[in-house]
Ligand code: ADP
């Protein structure tokens with residue numbers, strides 16, 4: 205089963221994708237994570253995209269489609285969670301073609317709905333474990349007092365360069381302008397399902413599970 209998690213920054217796509225990986229043995233394909241890895245390891249592409257990402261703008265379709273193509277070519281079985289991809293109509297078309305070339309299909313597109321105020325407060329309070337990627341929130345899920353990650357015991361935590369108010373405004377605008385048209389696109393294809401992204405992590409996970417089963 206291949207699915208897309210669609211929603212604005214801070215909607216909880218990454219959190220839910222991680223759960224699906226643990227509970228259903230699916231494979232998470234996050235273009236955001238792939239681009240951050242390229243940046244951190246200092247590849248040419250990583251250097252080219254760093255500023256664009258820090259500003260909160262989208263990197264080119266060509267780059268992200270290339271990243272996804274590499275992961276899909278020759279991949280066995282189903283079970284991909286597309287997280288943060290596609291983000292434009294051109295990317296959505298490319299994904300459809302790539303999947304059909306691999307003899308695979310898209311089973312559901314899950315739109316995670318969250319209001320803008322919640323997005324802003326989630327993202328400006330967000331940090332992640334530098335080792336395992338567990339997500340923390342200064343208000344709702346603070347880093348434990350002993351400074352150790354609850355999931356792996358790691359002691360280093362990071363904040364993303366684009367988790368600041370200016371970049372976030374740009375990211376939200378990019379979402380509404382360039383990505384939200386995908387809601388209509390997948391609705392028209394009969395593949396769109398929506399979940400309330402404001403609930404507790406477990407409740408959102410249960411809604412997603414109900415759609416997948
Ligand atoms: P967010 O938490 O804002 O949803 P991601 O971690 O998915 O962010 O992506 C971070 C940044 O990486 C984006 O703001 C954008 O610059 C770039 N990026 C990630 N995926 C894509 C994509 N599919 N198309 C274009 N740019 C992307």
Ligand code: ZN
Pocket residue numbers: 333334335336337338353354355356357358
């Ligand atoms: Zn950790």
